[in-house]
Amino acid sequence: MRMPHLVVSVSRSPKAPAAPSARALTRLFGRALKSAGISSAFLRALCGEKSLVLDVHIVTDARMASLNAAHLKLRGPTDVLAFYMGEPDPERRAFNLGEIVVSYETAQREAAARCIPVEEELSRYCLHGFLHLLGYDDHSKRARAAMFRVQEQALRSSTR
Secondary structure, eight states: OOOOEEEEEEEEOTTSOSOSOHHHHHHHHHHHHHHHTOOHHHHHHHHSSSEEEEEEEEEOHHHHHHHHHHHHOOOSOOSEEEEEEEEEETTTTEEEEEEEEEEHHHHHHHHHHHTSOHHHHHHHHHHHHHHHHTTOOOSSHHHHHHHHHHHHHHHHHHOO
């Protein structure tokens, strides 16, 4: 069986970096699906469609802080938020998996501190959000280890 077709759209705040692109994220998320061992049968049962759509928003710390306060009742920005939609999208004729929101300003600071490209850090945030949409969580040590294993394996394979 084949994996469902992924359709990723990306919106950006005006000063956000141009990368990662929707195309690069689509490839990264596809690798994560394979690394996670999630079967296409499971995904088709989940969505009942051959295509999965999701939207990625690359925003400022201010916008992220606003969303963090509104949805999690937490103060300040965070790196990534994921909002599971889990419903058919008749306009796109696909299953809307959800939305991922990442802060490019947080990614810039973190990338500089870790001496890595900001694109890599943004990709990591987007992938982390995608894994949350698939049901992964990072609330326990064991769950976090499983999530990070899939996340980092997908990121490593994207640099080869």
